[in-house]
Amino acid sequence: MEHKIKRGVSAYSYNKVFGVSMDLDDIMQDICDTGATGIEILANSHIVKYPDVTDAWIDDWHQKLTHFKLEPAEYGHWVESRLYKGRELTTKESIAMLERDFKTANKLGFKVLRTKLGVIDDTLTPVSNWREFIKGALGLAEKYDVRMCPEIHSPTILDSRMIHDYVEFIEKENTEFFGLNIDFSIFQTGDNALVGFGENDFLGPPCEHSKVEELVPLLKYVYCCHAKFLRMDENFREVVIPYEEIIQTLIKHNWEGYLISEYEGAKAEVTGHASDQVKRHQIMLKNLLGK
Amino acid sequence: MEHKIKRGVSAYSYNKVFGVSMDLDDIMQDICDTGATGIEILANSHIVKYPDVTDAWIDDWHQKLTHFKLEPAEYGHWVESRLYKGRELTTKESIAMLERDFKTANKLGFKVLRTKLGVIDDTLTPVSNWREFIKGALGLAEKYDVRMCPEIHSPTILDSRMIHDYVEFIEKENTEFFGLNIDFSIFQTGDNALVGFGENDFLGPPCEHSKVEELVPLLKYVYCCHAKFLRMDENFREVVIPYEEIIQTLIKHNWEGYLISEYEGAKAEVTGHASDQVKRHQIMLKNLLGK
Amino acid sequence: MLEKECIQSRGFKNTVVDQEVVGFQFDIRLMYYRGLWLSQIRSIHIKVDGEAVRLEDISWEINGKLYKQDELKEIGDIQWNVLEPASIHVNVLGGLTTGYHDIEVDYRFSSSYMPPNMDEVLSYGNHKRKLLLVS
Amino acid sequence: MLEKECIQSRGFKNTVVDQEVVGFQFDIRLMYYRGLWLSQIRSIHIKVDGEAVRLEDISWEINGKLYKQDELKEIGDIQWNVLEPASIHVNVLGGLTTGYHDIEVDYRFSSSYMPPNMDEVLSYGNHKRKLLLVS
Numbered sequence: 001m002e003h004k005i006k007r008g009v010s011a012y013s014y015n016k017v018f019g020v021s022m023d024l025d026d027i028m029q030d031i032c033d034t035g036a037t038g039i040e041i042l043a044n045s046h047i048v049k050y051p052d053v054t055d056a057w058i059d060d061w062h063q064k065l066t067h068f069k070l071e072p073a074e075y076g077h078w079v080e081s082r083l084y085k086g087r088e089l090t091t092k093e094s095i096a097m098l099e100r101d102f103k104t105a106n107k108l109g110f111k112v113l114r115t116k117l118g119v120i121d122d123t124l125t126p127v128s129n130w131r132e133f134i135k136g137a138l139g140l141a142e143k144y145d146v147r148m149c150p151e152i153h154s155p156t157i158l159d160s161r162m163i164h165d166y167v168e169f170i171e172k173e174n175t176e177f178f179g180l181n182i183d184f185s186i187f188q189t190g191d192n193a194l195v196g197f198g199e200n201d202f203l204g205p206p207c208e209h210s211k212v213e214e215l216v217p218l219l220k221y222v223y224c225c226h227a228k229f230l231r232m233d234e235n236f237r238e239v240v241i242p243y244e245e246i247i248q249t250l251i252k253h254n255w256e257g258y259l260i261s262e263y264e265g266a267k268a269e270v271t272g273h274a275s276d277q278v279k280r281h282q283i284m285l286k287n288l289l290g291k
Numbered sequence: 292m293e294h295k296i297k298r299g300v301s302a303y304s305y306n307k308v309f310g311v312s313m314d315l316d317d318i319m320q321d322i323c324d325t326g327a328t329g330i331e332i333l334a335n336s337h338i339v340k341y342p343d344v345t346d347a348w349i350d351d352w353h354q355k356l357t358h359f360k361l362e363p364a365e366y367g368h369w370v371e372s373r374l375y376k377g378r379e380l381t382t383k384e385s386i387a388m389l390e391r392d393f394k395t396a397n398k399l400g401f402k403v404l405r406t407k408l409g410v411i412d413d414t415l416t417p418v419s420n421w422r423e424f425i426k427g428a429l430g431l432a433e434k435y436d437v438r439m440c441p442e443i444h445s446p447t448i449l450d451s452r453m454i455h456d457y458v459e460f461i462e463k464e465n466t467e468f469f470g471l472n473i474d475f476s477i478f479q480t481g482d483n484a485l486v487g488f489g490e491n492d493f494l495g496p497p498c499e500h501s502k503v504e505e506l507v508p509l510l511k512y513v514y515c516c517h518a519k520f521l522r523m524d525e526n527f528r529e530v531v532i533p534y535e536e537i538i539q540t541l542i543k544h545n546w547e548g549y550l551i552s553e554y555e556g557a558k559a560e561v562t563g564h565a566s567d568q569v570k571r572h573q574i575m576l577k578n579l580l581g582k
Numbered sequence: 583m584l585e586k587e588c589i590q591s592r593g594f595k596n597t598v599v600d601q602e603v604v605g606f607q608f609d610i611r612l613m614y615y616r617g618l619w620l621s622q623i624r625s626i627h628i629k630v631d632g633e634a635v636r637l638e639d640i641s642w643e644i645n646g647k648l649y650k651q652d653e654l655k656e657i658g659d660i661q662w663n664v665l666e667p668a669s670i671h672v673n674v675l676g677g678l679t680t681g682y683h684d685i686e687v688d689y690r691f692s693s694s695y696m697p698p699n700m701d702e703v704l705s706y707g708n709h710k711r712k713l714l715l716v717s
Numbered sequence: 718m719l720e721k722e723c724i725q726s727r728g729f730k731n732t733v734v735d736q737e738v739v740g741f742q743f744d745i746r747l748m749y750y751r752g753l754w755l756s757q758i759r760s761i762h763i764k765v766d767g768e769a770v771r772l773e774d775i776s777w778e779i780n781g782k783l784y785k786q787d788e789l790k791e792i793g794d795i796q797w798n799v800l801e802p803a804s805i806h807v808n809v810l811g812g813l814t815t816g817y818h819d820i821e822v823d824y825r826f827s828s829s830y831m832p833p834n835m836d837e838v839l840s841y842g843n844h845k846r847k848l849l850l851v852s
C-alpha cells in the first residue's frame with residue numbers, strides 16, 4: 001500500500017556511548033548506514049555548546065546533513081519549569097525559553113519539535129500555566145516555522161485528561177503549531193521481563209497501556225512518532241511492542257511523517273550495542289513499511 | 292646535584308588507544324598532568340592529514356602547546372627507503388623526503404628529530420647511501436634549525452660498527468645537525484619474562500645489551516633520549532631497565548636534554564593502561580631527577 | 583574524548599596558584615544524557631581517601647569559570663554540557679601527596695519533566711575511582 | 718572515533734551507483750601505529766561468509782579516492798593516515814543480502830626500518846567480524 005511514512009533515528013539512542021566511543025559524526029554515519037533519511041537530535045545533548053550555537057557549528061551541521069544524506073526530523077528541547085529551586089518558571093520566562101529553541105531549530109532546519117513540559121505530579125500532569133505559555137508562543141512558532149509536540153509517553157495513556165486537554169487546546173486555538181509526538185511506549189504489550197534490563201537501568205513502575213486503535217482519532221494531530229524499542233531479537237522483531245499492528249494502523253489511516261527509532265533498552269553503555277539494536281530496528285521498519 | 296635534564300613524553304606511548312579512546316588533546320592533557328614539559332609526536336601518526344599540514348592545524352598545535360604548557364621536544368619521521376617495491380630510494384629522493392619533514396618540524400617548533408633510516412639486514416644496518424643523503428641534507432637541517440638523530444635501539448649495541456660509523460661521520464663533517472637518540476632499550480638488564488608480554492605483543496629475539504658506562508663518551512652527540520620502559524610496578528620502579536644507574540650517569544656527566552618517556556610494554560590497548568604506566572614512569576623520573 | 587567512568591583520570595592534579603599548592607582538582611563528566619542548567623545541580627558530595635570534603639571547600643569549574651556551590655543555584659542560562667567535563671576543585675592547603683588516591687563523588691540534580699519528588703533524588707549513582715597523582 | 722577492531726561496523730553497506738547495487742563496502746582501520754604511504758601496502762585478502770574475494774574485485778577508497786590494488790604501488794606521496802579508515806569496495810553485482818555477514822581481512826605492508834625479509838610478512842593479524850547490513 002502506498003504511504004508517506006519515513007524512517008528516522010534519534011541520536012538519543014546512542015546516549016550512553018556519546019562522547020565515549022561515538023561522536024555526532026559517528027552517530028550520523030550509523031544512521032546513514034541504515035538508509036533512514038531523518039535524524040532527531042536533542043538540543044541540550046548534541047549541540048556542543050548549547051544554548052550557544054555558532055554560525056560555524058550551524059554550517060558544519062548542514063554539511064554533515066548533506067554528507068550523510070539526512071534531513072532534520074525532530075528537535076528535542078525542554079521547558080525547564082523547575083529551573084530554579086522553590087518556584088516554577090513564569091509564563092514569560094517559559095516563552096523566552098521556547099523562543100530561544102525555536103530560533104536554533106529554525107537555523108538547523110527542524111520543523112517538528114519534541115517539546116518537553118515540566119510536570120507537577122507522578123502522573124506527569126503538565127505545569128498549570130502550560131496553556132498560557134504555549135498560546136503565547138504560537139505566533140513565534142509560526143514565525144520560525146516549527147511545531148511544538150509534547151511527547152505522549154508511558155505511563156500516560158491516550159484515554160486521559162492530559163490528551164483530552166491537549167486536543168481541546170489544539171481545536172480551540174485551531175493551530176497547526178502545537179501537536180503531539182506519540183512514543184510507542186504507550187502501546188507496550190509485553191512484560192518488561194522480556195527485555196532483560198540490568199540493575200542500573202532506570203525503569204518506571206508497571207503501568208497501564210493504550211490500545212493501538214485509540215490512536216486513530218488523534219492521528220491528525222500527530223506530527224511525529226517515537227518508534228520506541230526496548231529489545232530487538234536476532235530475527236529483527238521487537239519483543240514487547242506490537243509493531244505490526246502499529247505500522248499497519250498508521251499506513252491504513254494514511255498517516256504521514258517520521259517514525260523515529262528511539263532505543264531505550266538494556267546494555268546501551270556497551271560499545272556497539274545500541275548501533276546493532278538500531279540497525280535491527282530499522283530492518284524491521286523497512287520490512288513493515290515496504291521501503 | 293644541579294642538572295639541565297628535562298622530562299618529556301612521547302605521544303607514541305598511547306598509540307594503541309589513539310583515535311579509539313584518546314585523541315591528541317587527551318594525550319597532551321595526560322602529559323600535562325604529569326608535570327612533564329616536552330612532547331614527542333610522530334609526524335606520520337599525529338599530524339592528521341600527513342604529509343599535508345594546514346596553517347589551521349599548525350595554529351591549533353601552537354595553541355594546544357600553550358594551553359597544556361608543553362614544548363616540542365622531538366619529532367619522529369622516516370626515510371622510507373623501501374617506499375617502492377624492488378628498489379631503494381635514491382639519494383635525491385631521500386633528501387626530498389627529509390626536507391619535507393624539516394619544513395613541517397620547523398613550523399611546529401621542533402629542533403630535534405628522531406630520524407628513522409631504512410635498513411638492509413637483521414642487524415639494522417642502515418641503507419648504503421645514508422652518508423650521501425644525510426650529508427646532502429645537513430645544509431637544509433641548518434636552514435630549518437633541526438637536528439637529525441637516528442635512534443639507537445636494541446638489538447643495536449653501543450660497541451658496534453653502526454655507532455662507530457655515525458660518530459666518524461659526525462666528527463668528519465664536524466656538524467651539530469646530525470646526532471644520536473639513545474633508546475634505553477639498549478641497556479635492558481632484566482629478562483622479558485618480568486614484563487608480562489601477551490601473545491599479541493611484538494617482541495624481537497633475545498639480544499645483547501650495552502653497559503650504561505659505554506654511553507659516556509658518546510654523550511656529546513646525544514640530543515635526546517628515549518626513556519623506554521616496559522613495565523612500571525606499583526612502587527614506581529621499572530622492572531627491566533637500570534634507571535637509577537642511567538640517570539645518575541647522565542647527571543654526573545652534565546648531559547642536558549629531554550628524557551622522553553616511551554611506553555612499549557604489555558596491555559597498551561587496554562583503556563587507561565598506558566596513561567597509568569606513563570604517570571608511574573614520570574613519578575620515577577621526577578624522583579630520580581629531583582624535579 | 584570522555585572516559586566512560588564519571589570520574590575522569592585526566593585532569594587529576596594539585597592546583598597551583600601563585601606558586602602555592604592551594605588544593606587539588608579532578609574532572610567529572612555528566613552521566614545524564616542531556617546538559618544541565620547550572621541551577622539544576624542540587625548537591626555534590628565528595629570523599630577523598632575515605633574522608634568527606636566540606637561543601638564550602640568545593641568549587642565547580644565549568645567552561646573555564648569557577649563557581650562555589652552556592653552560586654550555581656542562580657545560574658539558569660549556562661549549561662554543563664554533556665561533552666564537557668566539569669573540574670571539581672577542592673581547597674586544601676598543600677594538596678595531595680604523589681601516589682594513588684580514592685575519590686568518591688555523588689551529585690544530584692532536578693529534571694522538570696520528572697515528578698517533583700525526584701528533585702533531590704535524581705542521581706546516576708555513587709562514583710568511586712582510584713586515581714594516580716603525579717604532582 | 719575509531720572502533721578498536723580493525724573492521725569497523727560503521728560504513729558497511731551495499732554500494733549504489735546510478736541506482737544500481739554494484740557491490741558492497743566496509744571500513745577498516747590501520748592497525749599500525751603510523752600512517753602508510755600507499756605504495757607500502759603490499760597485499761590484502763578478504764573473505765565474505767567464508768568465501769575468498771578475487772583481488773581484481775577489490776578497490777581501496779582512501780581520503781575519498783578509489784584505487785585498484787595495482788594502482789597503490791606507484792603512490793608514494795599519499796598516506797593512509799591512522800585516524801582515517803579506508804573503505805574497501807568489493808565488486809559483486811547485487812551486493813549482499815540484509816542480515817549478518819562474516820567479514821575477514823588480512824593486509825600486509827612494508828616498513829623500511831624493519832629487516833627487509835619482513836616486507837611481505839608484516840601484518841597486525843587476521844581480522845574477523847560479524848557485521849549487520851541493512852541495505
Ligand SMILES: [Mn+2]
Nearest residue numbers: 183226228262
Ligand atoms: Mn521517546
Ligand SMILES: [Mn+2]
Nearest residue numbers: 474517519553
Ligand atoms: Mn624508542
